[in-house]
Amino acid sequence: MEHPLLELKQIECRHRGVIAVENLNLHVNQGDLVCLLGPSGCGKTTVLRAIAGFQPVNAGEIRLRDQRISYPGYTLSPEKRRIGMVFQDYALFPHMDVCGNITFGLRHLGKAECKRIANEMLEIVGLNGMGDRYIHELSGGQQQRVALARALAPRPELILLDEPFSNLDIEMRERLSNEVRGILKQQGITGILVTHDQHEAFAMGDQIGVMSEGHILQRDTAYNLYHSPANRFVADFIGQGVFVRGTLLSPDTVKTPLGTISGDRAYEWEPGSEVELLLRPDDIVYDPDGPLQASVQQRAFKGAEILYTLKLEDETEVLSLFPSHHDFAVGDNVTVDLALDHMVVFPL
Amino acid sequence: MTASAPGQVRQEAGPEGVALLLTGDWTLLHYTALSRSVGKLTLDNATPVRLDLQGVGEMDSAGATLLVRLLGTERTQALPESVPGLTPERRELLLTVCNALLHPVLDTRQNRYVFGDVTARIGRASLIIGRDLVTLLDFMGRTLLTFLRVLPRPRRWRLTPLVSHIEQIGFNAVPIVALLTFLVGAVVALLGATVLVDLGLTIYTVDLVTYSFMREFGVLLTAIMLAGRTASAFTAQIGSMKANEELDALRVQGLDPIELLVLPRILALMVSLPLLTFIAVLSGVAGGGLVSHLSLDISVSRYLEIVNAVPLQHFWVGLSKAPLFAFIIGLIGCLEGFKSGASAESVGLHTTSSVVQSIFIVILLDAVAALYFMEAGW
Structure with missing residues (x-):
């Protein structure tokens, strides 16, 4: 049997003793785009941070490529997980140009190789020729593309997106989420998106997990979530x-x-x-x-x-x-x- | 008075429910043993219980509380008259305790215990200081380890940021450090003149200024300036990176924030502070010279002659403290940045805290060092 790329087994996370995520299971297969959708405070960002390695788990375990990366008392540090991440506020480095941002983690490869990768990534995200611009010279949508290029540059198998489009206007949000979906699908990269915006989730995710109070209530396609919600919360929250x-x-x-x-x-x-x-x-x-x-x-x-x-x-x-x-x-x-x-x- | 025997409880399963046999003294004196003995038992609410208190010697409210907790409040209230050994006094005690457990009285007088309050505050503050110290030592260890790991790999040395930080920390601070120490030098000279003129020892003003600046004031004033100027900048820079999730972004790219952000800053500070100290000493001595020349009629050549006669060892004593101070200031500045939260307010709070802490520690270390050098006779 083929193992899923990422597997969360009954994980539990706490913030200062308060349970944020409880008994949560999630399987993500290679190439899937899974979206965690829920109101703010439902623990979706905590799940993402646990996958990235910023948040230790208090119970259960997380496996990536069939290797245990988190279990109670052990958290493989984020540096060693080889997971890409795109942040809500982009988290770009303001004192560097676009190329510098994209290849900052790859400098050990040498200048020429960095330049090649940066150009390739810029092409993928549709920012050709913008490599020597500074971050403050770019619009919000362009900045988020740079952030995506930066996350893609080390060629991770898994990329995490933490409310990546919520700082953009609605039109840009829809366009970019479709584009990002296209890019991830074309590159064959597995993605996990966290959002509170169902339209974003519908546009991006193959499968959507609706979360509330630290649990995944239903994991299904957008169509099924809308037309056959498993419980009242999902019915109320979706659509x-x-x-x-x-x-x-x-x-x-x-x-x-x-x-x-x-x-x-x-x-x-x-x-x-x-x-x-x-x-x-x-x-x-x-x-x-x-x-x-x-x-x-x-x-x-x-x-x-x-x-x-x-x-x-x-x-x-x-x-x-x-x-x-x-x-x-x-x-x-x-x-x-x-x-x-x-x-x-x-x-x- | 007979020696009191610690109370015990024994549980026996009988035909109609459970029998509890209590023996010994159920008093505060034996509370630990009692609670252990009681803790082994569990009663579920449905089981009928036959209680036997005949073996009990004495019972006070502590023992009664344990017994009520074991039985549960409902069962206690419904204890039949027929329980062996349950005297009316004991029954009254158990019911009172039971009532107290059911309706706990919130102690509103807590704030009146001034002494207790002060002790509690001291205790809490000590715990926080202890924890902060452990965090600081942990961070120091991580920084040193990272330094040792990077040291044999020149490709990973980050020279550009290092030079840039040296410019910001050292070069840009030259005017302010020079001006400040010049003024303090002049003030010390004036002070010396005022006090020493009565003794006819005005010429020793020169020694006063030179010794104090070489040994203490040069390095101390510079360190305090940099604690205010640089530690705060470190905290604000790293704190705002944290607020903007840039630190997380670095880590998911496989980069170590300590190697990238902390090492260049601390190294730059450790280079800058000794150099600035040197300038501070020169400037302070110059300030003293000006005052000596103007108000004490000590000629410049005479002044320099006396300065020249001061053993160089005093200068080294002062300068030897500079790298240590720089390390601590940089460490605290960076650590507070990492500790700050996601909001701008938190970055501000930690910036203040980093300045206060680093100035405090610098002065503390300087006092310890002064004592040490004095005792060592250097």
Whole structure:
């Protein structure tokens, strides 16, 4: 059996006695891009720092290339792990030019080789010819590219990205995260990204682990996290949506104020038990002949789409995403229909 | 009075639950033995317990607390009358202790114990000082080890930063050090003139200035200047690198921050401080000379003659302290930088702390050195 490149086995980390990460398992295979997503304070950065070797583990172990690099009482120092890391504030060396930054850890290779590597890395991150600029002459996005080039220069197998795009504006964030994904995939480098921004996580990660309070609650693809969240926290944290109360009639049928809904999956709870049904904005569509009457409570223009908050006749509030040319004002009445592909239900 | 026997508890599993046989004296005197004996037992709440206190000699609140902890508060409150050896007094004691455990009274009078408070503060401060000292020694060891590792590999010597630091620490500090020591030299001369004129010994003013600057003031003033000027700069530089995660960035690239940041700084300081000390001595003696010439009518040639007569050994005594002071100042400056946290505020706090610590240690070491040299007769 092939071993994963990186393996975290039931690790526990503490900060001054307070448990930050508990009983956490993570396997990362060669070439994967895994993203740890969670609200601030959930321990995701601690996990990353434990992998990098800045944070000792209090229990469990971390294996890299099938070698134990962290266990209680032992932490292989970050210098010896050969892991690349990109930091939130870039952490570039301000008194050096771009080339100097990229090859600072490689000076033992000699000047000519350093120059060659620097040029190669600059080409990869799309900064050709910028080698002799100073850091303060670059924009935020360019600085983060330099930071990425610096992390890639020693050709690590694993690269850690600590909220790398959170200091950039939204447009740059999306563009750069796509580019970085492309670069890592093309170079065959395994990556672990930590972020609190789900769009960044969706754009970057093959797989996303949603973290809360030191645990990974669900590790799955973006599609599955959105459409079949494993628990309420994930459902709440990922994407938008509302919960509607209902009663389970049979394992795959729920009676709600919006009508009786049958779904594509079965739940094991007793028929008759009270449940909550997750309704995503895309589950409710505009339909002039639809069965449900609603009035517009709020509207948020998003460009191609408009996100409406609708109040149904029985006072239930739901979110709905209409194409932008269905333009309604607050207070207007609309008719909608349910288009539920995935029925997600949690016990009350 | 009979000799008191330490209390014991024995647990016997009976047909209907557990029997606890208590013997001996359950008093504060035997608390350690008792708590060990009690600590071996565990009772779960469901098991019925048959208590036997017949063998117990004396029982005070310490013993009662242990017993209540063992039994649990609920079981204590429900102790039947029929327990052998449970006198009404003992029962009252157990219930009181039980109540106290259930409703702990927060001691709000704590702050009134001035003596205890002061002792506690002294204790806490001593622990912190002890810990800081261990950290400093640990850091010193790491720095020396790194130095020894780098020494045989000239390719890893970082000459450019070293020269750059020497410029900043040494060369740029020449004017301020020279001016300051010149003024102090003049002041010492004036002081000498004022005191010695009554004795008719004004000529010894020259010796006063020369001896004091060669042995003490030259190196001490320079070290204090550099502690203020350089230790703070080291802390601020390294602290801001830490706040910006640059230190972590160095380490993930396989680079050692001590080799890269600490060694050039400390070495530069160890080169600069002796050179500056030399300038400080010259400048101080010059300041003394000016005052002697203007207010004591000692001619320059006479002044230099007397200075020349002072044995050179005093100059070496002063200068020998310079590298040591430089090492300590650099060490503290760098260490405080590493200790600082991620915020600008923390960098500021540690900068202050590094200046205070390095000046303190420099003066302390100088006092010790003065004593040593005095006793050694140098």
